[in-house]
Amino acid sequence: MRVVIAPDSFKGSLTAGAVCAAIETGVRRALPDADVARVPMADGGEGTLDCVLGATGGREVTMTVTGPLGRPTPARYLLGRDAAYGVVELAAASGLPLVAPDEMDPLRADTTGTGELIADAISRGARDVLVCIGGSASTDGGTGLMRALGVRFEDADGVALPPGGAALARLARVDTDGVPEAVRRTRFRIACDVTNPLTGPAGAAAVFGPQKGATPDQVRQLDDALHRFGEVLAGQFGVRVHDLPGAGAAGGTCGGMVAVLGAEPVSGCELVADLVGLEAALTGADLVITGEGRLDRQSAGGKVVSLVARLARKNGTPAVALAGQIVPPVDELHDIGLTAAFSIADGPRTLASMTESAAHLLASAAEHTVRLRLA
Numbered sequence: 001m002r003v004v005i006a007p008d009s010f011k012g013s014l015t016a017g018a019v020c021a022a023i024e025t026g027v028r029r030a031l032p033d034a035d036v037a038r039v040p041m042a043d044g045g046e047g048t049l050d051c052v053l054g055a056t057g058g059r060e061v062t063m064t065v066t067g068p069l070g071r072p073t074p075a076r077y078l079l080g081r082d083a084a085y086g087v088v089e090l091a092a093a094s095g096l097p098l099v100a101p102d103e104m105d106p107l108r109a110d111t112t113g114t115g116e117l118i119a120d121a122i123s124r125g126a127r128d129v130l131v132c133i134g135g136s137a138s139t140d141g142g143t144g145l146m147r148a149l150g151v152r153f154e155d156a157d158g159v160a161l162p163p164g165g166a167a168l169a170r171l172a173r174v175d176t177d178g179v180p181e182a183v184r185r186t187r188f189r190i191a192c193d194v195t196n197p198l199t200g201p202a203g204a205a206a207v208f209g210p211q212k213g214a215t216p217d218q219v220r221q222l223d224d225a226l227h228r229f230g231e232v233l234a235g236q237f238g239v240r241v242h243d244l245p246g247a248g249a250a251g252g253t254c255g256g257m258v259a260v261l262g263a264e265p266v267s268g269c270e271l272v273a274d275l276v277g278l279e280a281a282l283t284g285a286d287l288v289i290t291g292e293g294r295l296d297r298q299s300a301g302g303k304v305v306s307l308v309a310r311l312a313r314k315n316g317t318p319a320v321a322l323a324g325q326i327v328p329p330v331d332e333l334h335d336i337g338l339t340a341a342f343s344i345a346d347g348p349r350t351l352a353s354m355t356e357s358a359a360h361l362l363a364s365a366a367e368h369t370v371r372l373r374l375a
Contacts, residue, residue: 001031001034001035001286001287001370001373001374002034002035002036002037002284002285002286002287003027003031003034003035003036003037003285003286003287003288003289003370004036004037004039004281004282004285004287004288004289004317005019005020005023005024005027005036005037005038005039005288005289005290006039006040006041006278006281006288006289006290006304006308007019007020007023007040007041007289007290007291007292007304007322008041008042008043008047008290008291008292008293008303008304008305009042009046009047009292009293010291010292010293010324010358010362011046011293012097012293012355013293013324013354013355013358014358014359014362015040015047015050016040016041016042016047016050016051017038017040017050017054018359019040019291019362020038020039020040021038021359022358022359022360022362022363022366023289023291023322023362023363023366024036024038024366025359025363025366026362026363026364026365026366026367026368026369026370027289027366027367027370029363029367030366030367030368030370030371030374031370031374034370037281037285039276039277039278039281040054040276041269041272041273041276041278041290041304041307041308042132042268042269042272042304043134043191043193043268043269043272043302043303043304044132044133044134044191044192044193044266044267044268044269044271044272045089045091045132045133045134045135045191045193045268046089046091046095046132046134046135048087048089048132048134048191048268048272049076049077049078049087049088049089049092049132051272051275051276052078052087052130052272052275053078053087054276055272055275055276055277056080056081056275057080057081058078058079058080058081058087059078059079060076060077060078060079061076061077061078061079061120061121061124062074062075062076063075063076063116063117063120065093065112065113065114065116065117066093066112066113066116066144066148067093067094067098067113068094068095068096068098068099068109068110068111068113068136068137068138069099069103069105069108069109069137070112070163073093073098073113075092075093075113075117076092077089077092077117077118077120077121079121079124079126080126082125083124083125083126084125084126084127084128085126085127085128085129085130086117086118086121086122086124086126086128086129086130087129087130087132088114088117088118088121088129088130088131088132089132090111090114090131090132090133090134090135090136090145090250090253091132091134091135091136092114092117093111093113093114093116093117094109094110094111094112094113094114094136094137094138094144094145095135095136095137096135096136096137096211096212097135098137099137101213104137104212104213105164105213106138106139106165106209106212106213106214106218106222107164107165107166107214107218107221107222108162108163108164108166109137109138109139109140109163109164109165109212110138110140110143110144110163110164110165111136111138111140111142111143111144111145111250111251111253112144112145112147112148112163113144113148114131114144114145114148114253115144115145115146115147115148115149116148118131118145118148118149119148119149119183122180122182122183122186123182126186127182127185127186127187128186128187128189129186129187129188129189130189130190130191130271131145131188131189131190131191131253131257131263132191132268133190133191133192133249133250133253133254134193134249134250134268135250136208136212136250136251136253137212138164138165138212138250138251138253139165139204139205139208139209139212139214139222139226139251139252140163140164140165140168140251140252140253141165141168141198141226141229141251141252141253141255141256142250142251142252142253142254142255142256142257143161143163143168143229143256144163145253145256145257146256146257146260146261147163149179149180149183149261150176150178150179150180150183151174151175151176151178151179151260152174152175152176152177152178153167153168153171153173153174153175154171154172154173154174154175155170155171155172156170156172158173165205165222165225165226165251165252166218166221166222166225167225168225168226168228168229169221169224169225169228170228171225171228171229171232172232173232173236174232174233174236174237174260176260183261187264188257188261188262188263188264189263189264189265189266189271190246190249190253190254190257190258190263190264190265190266191266191267191268191271191272192246192249192254192265192266192267192268192302193249193267193268193269193302193303194246194248194249194298194301194302195245195246195301195302196208196245196246196247196248196249197242197243197244197245197247197248198226198227198229198230198241198242198243198244198247198248198252198255199223199226199227199230199242199248200223200242200243202248203223203226203248204222204223204226204247204248204249204250204251204252204255205219205220205222205223205226205251206219206223207248208248208251209222209223212251226248226252227242229252229255229256230242230255233255233256233259233260234259237259237260239258239259241255241256241258241259242255244258246265267302267307268302269302269303269304269306269307270307273307273311278307278308278311279311279315282311282312282315282317283315285312285315285317286317286318286373287317287318287319287320287369287370287373288308288312288317288318288319288320289319289320289321289322289366289369290304290305290308290309290319290320290321290322291305291321291322291323291362292304292305292321292323293323293324293325294323294324294325294326294327295321295323295325295326295327295330295333295341296325296326296327296330297327297329297330297332299330299333300330300332300333300336305321305333305338306332306333306336309321309333309336309337309338310336310337311337312337312338312339313336313337314337318339318340318373319337319338319339320338320339320340320341320342320369321333321338321340321341321342322341322342322343322344322362322365322366322369323341323342323343323344324343324344324345324354324358325343325345326341326342326343342365342368342369343365344358344361344362344364344365345361346361346364
């Protein structure tokens with residue numbers, strides 16, 4: 001039996017590579033001689049850099065940048081072979097895990113550190129930069145990122161706005177005169193794993209703001225500020241991003257970069273799948289095991305499990321997802337090719353105990369999945 005293991009990471013618990021290892025342990029308990037192919041995946045968010053590094057090589061660059069609340073923060077990015085391209089994870093410099101739960105500041109948090117990583121990559125010769133924008137702590141429209149690249153955001157008096165999304169309510173003009181020529185010549189691609197628009201009930205503030213500590217009043221404040229941001233961008237750059245699918249990703253970073261920098265949104269899952277050769281790995285497979293920490297309705301919208309399920313169906317291969325938690329309904333995943341989904345939980349557990357035992361639980365679930373396939 002040929003088994004392809006192609007999961008996302010279990011965020012806060014196991015990397016995608018570690019998930020692969022745990023699942024393979026279980027597969028081999030049931031079938032010691034199985035032909036196993038490990039294909040760690042990512043969706044354009046946290047963990048993408050490691051997947052690309054493993055698939056294409058290059059080198060890591062580590063530096064100290066400005067964290068989401070202004071503190072010095074160590075972060076890393078990937079500089080490709082010959083420094084022709086760079087891969088930057090927003091989460092590494094501006095991610096929510098960098099902010100303690102008791103210090104979340106959704107109105108002020110920003111993406112400056114991510115821009116500093118990008119600027120460093122460009123200074124080393126990169127002219128094609130992939131920005132992976134999942135897991136942000138901010139709702140600043142990517143203004144911190146762009147400020148680090150020389151863009152200036154001004155109020156009606158020509159005064160530069162302070163960091164953070166709330167300040168965008170006073171935005172009157174975007175000044176790009178200070179953007180270096182090297183930045184202007186750079187191709188920016190955005191690995192995006194969501195389809196949320198910039199504003200409105202499904203927008204950046206309404207959907208993701210509460211995860212970043214925003215109260216209902218702050219959600220409304222940030223949504224109004226992003227609407228103002230979108231209006232200024234439309235008037236000045238001729239690009240209306242309010243309803244652009246994915247514009248709300250990473251607190252509106254995608255929308256801001258599209259309008260101001262001419263960035264190109266791409267599917268993070270599809271990009272990673274191409275780089276790691278997922279479709280080729282599925283050739284001749286008898287079973288595909290994928291997974292993520294939480295399987296829910298959002299999993300069908302551009303996440304790893306949905307892509308793996310589609311490719312497995314195209315290949316005529318059963319696909320099974322293992323997850324720490326399954327929140328129904330997940331009918332859409334079955335519709336696009338997922339054969340079955342199983343929670344790895346073996347009974348009532350705290351999040352901490354699930355995290356500690358994730359590898360063991362994954363191995364057990366994988367073992368039983370293969371035994372069922374063999375029956």
